[in-house]
Each structure stands twice: as structure tokens, then as C-alpha cells.
Amino acid sequence: MRRAAWLALLPLLFLALFYFYPLGSIFALSFEGGWLAPLSKLLSDSGIHRVVGFTFWQAALSTALTLAIGLPAAHLLARYEFPGKRLLRVASSIPFVLPTLVVAAAFNAVLGPRGWLNQTLLAAGGAPLEFINTFTAILVAHIFYNTTIVLRMVSDFWSRLSPRIEQAASTLGASGWRVFTTVTLPMLAPALAAAALLVFIFNFTSFGVVLVLGGPQFATIETEIYYQTVALFNLPAAALLALLQLLCTLALTIVYTRLSARLSRPVEQRAPRLRPLRAQHSAWLSAAFLAALTVFFIAPLGGLAARSVTRLETDRRQQAGPPGFTLDYYRALGDDPRNNIFFASPARAIQTSLVYAGATVALALLTGVPASWLLAQQERTRLARWLDPLLMLPLGTSALTLGLGFIVALDTPPLDLRASPILVPLAHTLVALPFVVRSLVPALRSIRPRLRQAAAMLGATPRQVLLAIDVPLVGRAILAAALFAFAISVGEFGATALIARPEYPTMPVLIYRLLAQPGALTYGQAMALSTLLMLFTGGGMLLIERLRIADVGEF
Amino acid sequence: MLELRDITKQYDGKPVLAGISLQVPQGEVLALLGPSGSGKSTLLAIVAGLEPPDSGQVLWNGQDVTAVPPHQRGFGLMFQDYALFPHRDVFGNVAFGLQMAGQSTAATAASVQAALALVGLQGFEHRDVNSLSGGEQQRVALARALAPEPQLLMLDEPLGSLDRALRTHLVSQLASILRQQQLTSLYVTHDQEEAYAIADRVAILNAGQLAQIGTPEQLYRKPATVFVARFLGMQNIFPTQLEAGKLMTPLGELPAPPALPGGAHVLLRPDAVRIGAQGPRVLSGVLLSKQFRGSRWQLELGVQDTQIQIELPSDVALPALGATLQLSFDPAQAIQILSNE
Numbered sequence: 001m002r003r004a005a006w007l008a009l010l011p012l013l014f015l016a017l018f019y020f021y022p023l024g025s026i027f028a029l030s031f032e033g034g035w036l037a038p039l040s041k042l043l044s045d046s047g048i049h050r051v052v053g054f055t056f057w058q059a060a061l062s063t064a065l066t067l068a069i070g071l072p073a074a075h076l077l078a079r080y081e082f083p084g085k086r087l088l089r090v091a092s093s094i095p096f097v098l099p100t101l102v103v104a105a106a107f108n109a110v111l112g113p114r115g116w117l118n119q120t121l122l123a124a125g126g127a128p129l130e131f132i133n134t135f136t137a138i139l140v141a142h143i144f145y146n147t148t149i150v151l152r153m154v155s156d157f158w159s160r161l162s163p164r165i166e167q168a169a170s171t172l173g174a175s176g177w178r179v180f181t182t183v184t185l186p187m188l189a190p191a192l193a194a195a196a197l198l199v200f201i202f203n204f205t206s207f208g209v210v211l212v213l214g215g216p217q218f219a220t221i222e223t224e225i226y227y228q229t230v231a232l233f234n235l236p237a238a239a240l241l242a243l244l245q246l247l248c249t250l251a252l253t254i255v256y257t258r259l260s261a262r263l264s265r266p267v268e269q270r271a272p273r274l275r276p277l278r279a280q281h282s283a284w285l286s287a288a289f290l291a292a293l294t295v296f297f298i299a300p301l302g303g304l305a306a307r308s309v310t311r312l313e314t315d316r317r318q319q320a321g322p323p324g325f326t327l328d329y330y331r332a333l334g335d336d337p338r339n340n341i342f343f344a345s346p347a348r349a350i351q352t353s354l355v356y357a358g359a360t361v362a363l364a365l366l367t368g369v370p371a372s373w374l375l376a377q378q379e380r381t382r383l384a385r386w387l388d389p390l391l392m393l394p395l396g397t398s399a400l401t402l403g404l405g406f407i408v409a410l411d412t413p414p415l416d417l418r419a420s421p422i423l424v425p426l427a428h429t430l431v432a433l434p435f436v437v438r439s440l441v442p443a444l445r446s447i448r449p450r451l452r453q454a455a456a457m458l459g460a461t462p463r464q465v466l467l468a469i470d471v472p473l474v475g476r477a478i479l480a481a482a483l484f485a486f487a488i489s490v491g492e493f494g495a496t497a498l499i500a501r502p503e504y505p506t507m508p509v510l511i512y513r514l515l516a517q518p519g520a521l522t523y524g525q526a527m528a529l530s531t532l533l534m535l536f537t538g539g540g541m542l543l544i545e546r547l548r549i550a551d552v553g554e555f
Numbered sequence: 556m557l558e559l560r561d562i563t564k565q566y567d568g569k570p571v572l573a574g575i576s577l578q579v580p581q582g583e584v585l586a587l588l589g590p591s592g593s594g595k596s597t598l599l600a601i602v603a604g605l606e607p608p609d610s611g612q613v614l615w616n617g618q619d620v621t622a623v624p625p626h627q628r629g630f631g632l633m634f635q636d637y638a639l640f641p642h643r644d645v646f647g648n649v650a651f652g653l654q655m656a657g658q659s660t661a662a663t664a665a666s667v668q669a670a671l672a673l674v675g676l677q678g679f680e681h682r683d684v685n686s687l688s689g690g691e692q693q694r695v696a697l698a699r700a701l702a703p704e705p706q707l708l709m710l711d712e713p714l715g716s717l718d719r720a721l722r723t724h725l726v727s728q729l730a731s732i733l734r735q736q737q738l739t740s741l742y743v744t745h746d747q748e749e750a751y752a753i754a755d756r757v758a759i760l761n762a763g764q765l766a767q768i769g770t771p772e773q774l775y776r777k778p779a780t781v782f783v784a785r786f787l788g789m790q791n792i793f794p795t796q797l798e799a800g801k802l803m804t805p806l807g808e809l810p811a812p813p814a815l816p817g818g819a820h821v822l823l824r825p826d827a828v829r830i831g832a833q834g835p836r837v838l839s840g841v842l843l844s845k846q847f848r849g850s851r852w853q854l855e856l857g858v859q860d861t862q863i864q865i866e867l868p869s870d871v872a873l874p875a876l877g878a879t880l881q882l883s884f885d886p887a888q889a890i891q892i893l894s895n896e
Contacts, residue, residue, distance in 0.1 A: 448638070450634055453632075454638040457630065457631060458631070458651050458652030458655055460651070468655075476642065
């Protein structure tokens with residue numbers, strides 16, 4: 001064992017206790033009826049077939065639609081310069097870092113029964129549009145989330161493909177469409193496949209969107225684990241589904257890792273040269289498409305923030321004020337709408353979320369910093385080669401599987417944490433750890449020995465080198481990692497929905513409960529709470545971008 | 556004055572430096588020139604104090620500084636990849652050495668301004684170093700190394716990562732800055748044009764050994780070894796044989812000098828050859844190719860079974876390709892004997 005090997009002890013112990021032990025318990029529970037029991041159950045249960053079928057179907061359809069919208073946009077971003085390009089890039093990337101509950105609330109604010117569109121329609125005497133609790137809602141939210149993946153992965157790759165190759169094809173007599181299908185598409189294929197698969201994985205394991213926007217009539221593996229656990233308390237059935245989910249995501253992740261390894265081989269690198277959009281054949285159509293896309297990304301979030309300070313309904317009982325601007329929903333954050341054990345005031349949820357997030361930050365740094373330090377070392381020890389993929393495993397495990405594992409494993413001795421408030425931060429740490437490590441390692445690696453030598457050559461004593469070089473650079477990286485853990489913790493919904501104690505809901509959990517309740521004030525509270533959550537996570541991510549030094553970072 | 560005495564260094568049992576001794580007088584710019592892997596950068600790291608030598612001494616003004624840590628040597632080093640501090644802006648980078656020396660804020664600001672003015676980066680104080688172009692980063696690195704007024708400035712391939720056009724432009728700027736500051740400098744490069752343009756003297760390193768040291772002109776006029784001649788891009792290097800006190804070469808017999816090194820080669824200077832058979836030595840060869848190069852012809856001649864390159868003024872009349880050409884040269888001027896080391 002190397003000198004620094006003991007650094008791996010804490011992260012490994014953490015993974016063993018809170019990742020492998022819970023997953024092992026899920027396995028054990030699934031195989032309780034014998035080795036073939038789960039298999040025969042999987043093969044015979046038509047309910048499971050329906051759930052699995054729908055999971056694949058909604059993921060595939062969402063992915064296809066995301067590509068259909070993302071590809072033309074990726075092409076325009078890769079090849080043309082146009083006003084608002086930066087705005088589109090930024091706007092499309094914001095949803096990706098937002099919690100699912102914020103996105104669900106945002107679509108609710110725009111297209112829900114109490115949203116902008118339907119309230120306007122009602123006021124004008126029209127019939128309301130049904131969006132929430134439809135299949136369309138699931139698809140639209142998935143497109144909203146994942147288009148940025150297509151834009152980033154494909155358009156970056158596309159912009160580096162030399163247009164000379166396409167020009168060569170057209171001088172050889174290929175028409176525009178032939179050039180695209182015989183030259184461009186094959187060259188794009190690796191990026192396209194990797195992006196499509198990543199989008200598929202996200203759609204496949206999507207939980208909050210399906211649960212909140214799709215409603216009870218749509219069941220994916222993720223939501224079914226939730227129903228079986230929370231509503232029916234049928235843990236063996238949930239465990240079987242979690243096992244299935246684990247195998248599916250594992251297989252998908254392995255394929256994705258293979259694909260993206262191929263992607264890192266550059267085809268032909270060149271500095272992209274961009275033409276103005278005017279030079280395009282159908283410039284107006286493209287401009288309209290890009291404008292619509294930008295609105296699509298901005299409108300729900302803007303609509304959410306606006307809805308949280310606007311009263312739309314006229315209150316027949318005259319208890320609330322007139323329609324228009326109001327801060328009532330924020331003032332009501334301290335009110336508990338139901339006053340029973342399944343509710344808490346939004347203010348209490350904020351408090352709970354912040355405490356959990358604080359604990360998550362501490363735990364994630366405690367495990368992530370030593371692990372990252374090991375991984376950042378110049379020479380790759382065998383330990384580091386093992387540790388790296390191990391730390392990434394939770395990333396490929398769905399949140400519901402992690403949550404269920406906690407419920408199955410950690411409520412009985414030897415490790416009985418059922419009543420312990422530490423359960424939620426432990427789960428959040430598991431989710432955050434891969435992100436923390438992935439943001440810390442490159443930052444730590446960027447502190448090249450050269451910088452310390454340069455400081456010494458300029459007369460810095462070893463102590464001054466530590467204070468002027470190591471502390472600021474490491475400090476910045478650790479701060480960024482802490483913000484990552486914070487943003488993930490306050491936004492996490494899947495695992496939290498399973499394990500949070502009913503009297504201590506986090507912000508996303510309370511938003512979910514509030515959205516399911518009738519009443520204008522409850523709805524307003526949900527809007528205000530979602531807006532705050534959006535600011536917490538969005539602000540955290542913005543700060544991380546600010547803290548990033550040059551080209552450091554692997555995400 | 557910098558003096559190196561018999562510096563040796565091994566990495567994993569492989570010798571990187573095998574006994575380097577040299578002196579750099581006050582105010583001189585010495586270029587360390589050599590192919591990659593010749594030990595130039597290692598030598599620089601030893602002078603800087605970043606690496607200890609296995610044996611040998613580094614002396615500064617007669618004092619042994621071999622054991623002095625880098626931050627107490629008062630030497631400056633400009634790194635090949637600049638090693639700018641990514642978390643500090645341009646001002647913060649250039650001011651670093653002054654702050655470490657405990658200079659007052661006002662004096663630091665003034666020195667930074669002066670250093671930035673010297674490299675032509677006024678107004679860049681608060682720019683993010685990560686957003687600068689390669690040429691700008693290079694100048695920040697130079698300003699940072701110059702600002703604390705080091706006794707000795709070392710530059711490790713300072714233009715290595717820049718493109719050709721930018722290099723030629725910056726090389727003359729760098730040369731004039733070094734002259735202006737009258738800094739004792741060590742300049743590591745693998746590019747001979749860069750070395751010639753910047754240095755007072757050039758030390759050529761080969762496989763951890765000093766192959767030759769001298770002014771650019773001395774190296775050009777009298778390259779000592781086959782390696783030096785080849786490395787400086789010279790052609791027409793031929794092996795020789797010693798027979799009865801005569802040196803047999805493809806260019807004919809030459810009187811062998813006393814103490815002739817074994818395996819000696821001869822070098823024929825392409826530009827020391829005239830057309831015609833007036834002597835003292837006459838050479839006839841078949842014209843294989845000719846290229847017009849403005850002020851001169853560049854010709855390839857077949858002499859027996861070897862080919863030689865020569866240059867003639869462009870106003871001479873040339874026969875057709877394949878014809879025989881009579882040439883004359885004076886061995887004392889045109890031939891240089893090289894040792895094979």
C-alpha cells in the first residue's frame with residue numbers, strides 16, 4: 001500500500017456502507033423466493049411488462065423528439081453566427097441544472113389549470129387547455145431538459161468538422177441532401193449516438209417529471225418503485241423493479257461509456273468559421289425556429305417567477321386581494337396550509353433543505369476531497385484506477401434505487417438509521433459525490449508543480465507558496481465542489497421522496513405536495529417556493545461557473 | 556558571473572548531463588542550443604535550484620550556491636509553458652516576485668508598470684491571464700520574470716509554443732529587451748536562428764555533453780564536430796580515410812593536419828567554390844539539378860559517386876543539366892575538418 005492509500009479509506013467505507021450494502025439488500029430481497037423467483041415474476045407479471053414497455057416507449061419517443069428539435073438547432077449553432085446565439089446557448093443550458101420539481105412547477109405555471117395560458121383563456125371565456133397529467137407534458141418537459149445535451153455534444157463536434165469535406169462532396173456532384181446523408185451524418189454519427197444515448201438514459205430514469213407532470217396514469221419503472229414503496233409498501237415488488245432498473249441503467253451506461261470514449265478521438269480539428277445566418281437559404285424559417293426555441297427555454301422559468309408574484313384568480317369569497325402584482329405568496333411562506341403531519345410550512349421546508357444541504361456539503365467534502373486528492377496524483381496507482389469508476393457508480397444508479405436501498409437496508413440493525421435525520425444527507429452525498437469528484441479532480445490536477453516552481457523562482461518561501469498558490473487554487477476548487485453538493489442536495493427529489501420523514505419535507509418534496517393540493521394560496525406558495533429553489537440552484541451553478549478557472553472541469 | 560563546474564545528473568540510471576562546465580560573464584546572453592533530450596532544460600533547472608545536480612557545483616560570483624534553495628538565489632526563470640498563476644490577473648502575476656520580496660505597494664505598482672511597459676502590455680493590468688493570446692501570455696511571463704530584477708535571467712524555450720510568424724517578431728523584441736537590461740541570461744532553445752538572434756555566445760549540447768561553445772560566427776566558421784555541423788544545418792559532410800599521411804576524401808587528397816582525430820570528416824562550404832579551373836584545387840562534376848534562389852544558384856553536383864551541394868552567384872552562366880562543370884576551391888577556406896564525436 002502506498003503512503004497516501006489511507007486517504008481512500010473514508011470514501012471506500014462510505015461507498016461500502018451506503019451504496020453497496022443497500023444495493024446488496026435490494027438483491028437479497030428480490031431473490032428471497034429463490035434464485036429463479038425474480039425471473040419468473042418478471043416473465044409472468046403483465047403489470048411489470050406494461051411498466052417496462054412504457055418506460056422504454058416514453059424514453060425513446062422523448063429522445064427522438066429531442067433530436068428532431070436539437071439537430072437543426074445544433075447545425076445552425078455550429079455553422080452560423082446570429083444575434084441571440086449566446087442567449088440561446090445559455091437559456092437552453094439552464095433547465096439542465098434545475099431540479100425536476102422546479103421544471104414541473106414552471107410548466108404548471110405556464111400551462112397548468114392555474115397557469116398563465118389557462119387563466120387567460122378562462123378570462124376570455126375560452127375552454128381550458130389540458131396539459132398537466134398528459135403524455136404530452138412528459139414529452140415536452142423531457143425535451144425542455146435534454147435539448148441542451150444535443151446542442152452541446154453535437155454542435156461542438158459539428159463546428160469542428162471541416163466544411164471543406166462537405167464542399168469536396170458537392171464538387172464531386174452530391175446534392176445538398178446527399179452531402180448530408182453520405183458525408184455529414186456518418187461523420188457526426190459518434191457524437192450523435194453518444195448524445196442520443198445520454199438523453200435516453202436521462203429519460204429512462206426520469207422520475208419527477210413523470211410523477212408530477214404525467215400524473216398517476218403513467219407508470220415508469222421509477223414511479224412504480226415509488227408507488228410500490230410509498231403507497232402499497234410492497235418492498236419486494238419495489239426491490240424487483242429496482243433490480244430491473246439497475247440492470248437497464250448499467251447496460252445503457254456501459255454502452256454510453258464505450259461510445260463517448262470513441263468520441264474523444266477528434267475527427268478533424270479546426271477552428272470553426274461561422275457565416276451569418278442571412279447567408280442561409282431559408283434564413284427566415286431558421287430565424288423563426290431559433291426564436292421559438294429560445295422562447296421555449298425562457299418562457300416556463302420566466303412564467304414561474306412571474307406567477308409567484310402575480311394573482312390571476314378572482315377570489316369569489318373576497319378573502320384575497322384583487323388580481324395583479326402581489327407578494328402574498330411569499331408572505332405566506334411561513335403558513336402551514338394543512339396543519340397536519342404530512343405538511344409543513346414552506347419556511348420550514350427551506351430550513352430543512354438548508355440544514356440537509358449543509359450536512360451534505362460536509363459529508364461530500366469529507367469523502368470527496370481525499371478521494372479526489374488521490375485521483376489527482378500524477379502517477380495512477382492501482383488503487384486510483386479502481387477508485388475512479390467506483391466513485392462514478394452512483395451516477396449510473398437511479399435516485400429511486402438508491403432511496404429504496406436505504407429503506408431496505410438501513411432500517412434494521414446493524415445499521416438502523418430509520419429515524420435518523422442523517423439519512424437524507426447520506427443519500428444526497430451519494431448523488432453528489434460523483435459531481436464533487438469530477439469537479440475537484442481536474443481543478444486539483446491543474447495545480448501543476450510548475451506553478452509552485454514559478455513561485456519559488458520569484459522568491460516565494462515554501463510557506464508563501466502554500467499561501468499564495470495552493471490555498472487559493474485548492475480553496476476555489478473546494479468551494480466550487482461544495483456549491484455543487486449544495487445545489488444537488490436542495491434540488492434532489494427522487495431519493496428524498498422515498499426517505500424524507502413526512503414531518504420534515506425538503507423544498508422539492510413540499511412543492512410536490514403543494515402542487516397536488518387545491519386552493520389558490522397553496523398554488524401560490526408552490527410557485528414562490530419553486531422560484532426560491534430555482535434561485536438557490538441557479539445561483540449556485542452560476543457561482544460555480546464564476547469560480548471555474550480557465551478550461552478546468554470535465555462536465 | 557555564473558560558473559558551472561562539472562555538473563552531472565542522471566534520471567533512472569540514464570545520464571542526462573555528463574559533466575558540464577561553462578562560464579557566463581556578467582551581462583552576457585548565453586544560448587543553450589541542442590536537440591530535445593540533450594539536457595538543456597535539466598541544466599536550467601539545476602542552475603535555478605529546482606533540481607539538485609548529482610555532482611558538480613553552481614557558482615554565482617565565485618560563491619557556491621549549489622545548496623541554496625531556488626527562492627533565495629535571486630535568479631529569474633521564464634518557463635516554457637509560462638506557468639502563469641491562473642488565479643491572479645496580469646498585475647497579480649507580474650507583482651508576485653515583488654510582493655514576495657516585501658516591496659511596498661506603491662513601489663510594486665511602479666515596478667509592475669515599468670515591467671509591463673517594457674514588454675508593451677500597458678493597460679493589461681487587470682486582464683485575466685487565461686484569456687490572453689499565446690504572445691500576450693509570453694510577454695506577461697517575461698514581465699513577471701523581469702520585474703524583481705533578477706541577477707540572472709533564465710528563459711526555457713520562451714517562444715517554443717508560438718507559431719513561426721509570431722516567433723520571428725518576438726525574437727527581435729526579446730533580444731533588444733535583454734540587451735537593454737544588460738542582464739546575464741541563459742536562453743534555452745532548439746532553434747538555431749533564435750539562438751543566433753539573441754545570444755552573445757551559443758553553447759551546443761549533445762546528449763548531456765557540451766559539444767561546442769562560441770559566438771554564432773565562430774560556430775558557423777569553425778564547427779568542431781560532425782554533430783555541430785549537422786545540427787547547424789550544414790551539408791557536404793564527407794567521411795575520410797588516412798593513407799600515408801594524406802587525407803583521402805571524395806573531394807580529393809588533402810594534407811592531413813597533425814593530431815588528426817580518428818573518424819574525421821570534412822566539410823565543404825557550398826559558398827566557397829568558384830566556377831572555372833583556375834585552382835588551386837579543381838573539381839569536376841555532373842550538374843544534377845539547379846535551383847534559382849534570387850542572388851544565387853543552388854546546385855547539386857555528382858562528383859564520382861557522391862553528391863555535393865554548392866552555391867554560385869546568380870550571374871554566372873550555367874550549362875544544361877547533365878553537362879560537366881569545372882569548379883575551383885581553396886582548401887584552406889572551403890574545407891573544414893570535423894571530429895566525429
